[in-house]
Amino acid sequence: MKxxxxxxxxxxxxxxxxxxxxxxxxxxxxxxxGYRDYSAEDVRRAREIRELNRLGIPVERTRPFLECLEVGHAHADDCPSSLAGYRAAIDELTSWIDALTERRAVLVQRLRHAAARNFPLQPDDLEAIDMTDVHELPANLPVPEDDGAADHLPGMAVPTIELAGSTGETVPLHALGEGRHVLYVFPLIGTPDADLPDGWDNIPGARGCTPEACDFRDHYEDLIAAGAAGVFGMSLQEAGYLRGVAERLRLPYAMLADTGFRLAETMGLPTFQAGGKRFYRRHTLIIREGRIEHVFYPIFPPNEHAQQVLTWLREHPLEAAPRRPGR
Known part of the structure; x- marks a missing residue:
């Protein structure tokens, strides 16, 4: 054989x-x-070398496997020396994985630090940032339609559930106290170091969580004056992540983490799928004395939603609006 x-x-x-x-x-x-004449056994050995090399074993270290074939074994890894070759290759790969994992962690940390330096509303450069940028949304976003997914919520009792908050405290949604509490639910707040799911802008009602959060920030005092006893944001993201968001955006209210979709499962809150993951649909609950008094759904545009809630509060005043704690 040539x-x-x-x-x-x-x-x-x-x-x-x-x-x-x-x-x-x-x-x-x-x-x-003088020409070389290769045999079927040479083909077998060459194939074995190729396969082992594909698995990460250098060509130079395949000799124990080939020697195992030479002594008559049916498989190149029937010998103890072959098993030792596997272990050595695994140990080396493990070492590489550890080194790459450490390098990746450093890169992720550097990316986050770099992104944070340029994220809107940093305390050190708050005055230098154009405050209107965070309110801007891409043109031609699809408008969500009312699919009836929230029709059952008005009048429903809030289940006994406590959620971790961005302030470090646990918030009992079933026992928020007297007065009206605004709970706006959003899908996902991203940061410059994390990509949004593919096609996010094409999903009706998905885009706009940061503008919405900032709209509630900017109208927080007005909402309290109009009778809201408290304002909360809520998503599936972890409390630690939301804490960073709240700090960057300088939010005066707590963000709540429903990582297990506990409210969705107990109350049937609307959700959707994107990129193989589940998210909350954007909606807002007005909670009063442990029950849902009013629901905003669907919501559009999100960067004006706090003003929509403010208008509703002013048009539906309580007989004795609760005073803001501490005043």
Whole structure:
């Protein structure tokens, strides 16, 4: 068998065959004219070398496997020396994985720090940032339609559930106290270091969580004056992440983490799927004395939603609006 033929049958290059020979891993016979004559056994050995190398074992370290074949074993890894070769390769890969994981962690940290320096509303450069940028939304966003997913909520009692908040405290939604409490629910707040799911802008009602949060921030005092005893945001994101969001956006209210969709499961709150994951649909609950008094759904545009809530509060005043704690 010629070198071109063994290279074809073993699915390697002729250069690779010559390299195997130079290491003594292949030893073809010689014809009378001096040409190499490769055998079916040489093809088998070349294939074994190729496969082991594909798994990360250097060509130079395949010798114990080939020697296992030479002594008559059916498989190249039937010998103890072969198993030792596997272990050595695994240990080396583990070392690489650890080093790459550490390098990745450093890169992620640097990315987050770099992103945070340029994220809107940093305390150190608050005065230098154009406050209107965070309110801007892409043009031609699809408008969500009312699919009836929230029709059952008005009048429903809030279940006994406590959620972790961005302030470090646990908030009992069933026992918020007297007065009206605004709970706006949103899908996802991203940061410059994290990509949004593919097609996010094409999902009606998905885009606009940061503008919405900032709209509630900017009208927080007005909402309290109009009779809201408290304002909360809520999503599936973890409390620690939301804490960072609240700090960057300088939010005067707590963000709540419903990571297990506990409210969705107990109350049937509207959700949707994107990128293989589940998210809350944007909606807002007015909670009064442990029950849902009013629901805003669907919501559009999100960057004006706090003003929509403010208008409703002013049009539906309580007989004795609760005073803001501490005043």
């Amino acid at each position: 070198i071109s033929e063994i290279a074809r049958d073993a699915q390697v290059t002729t250069k690779a065959i010559r390299y195997y020979e130079s290491l003594g891993l292949l030893a073809p016979a010689r014809l009378g004219n």
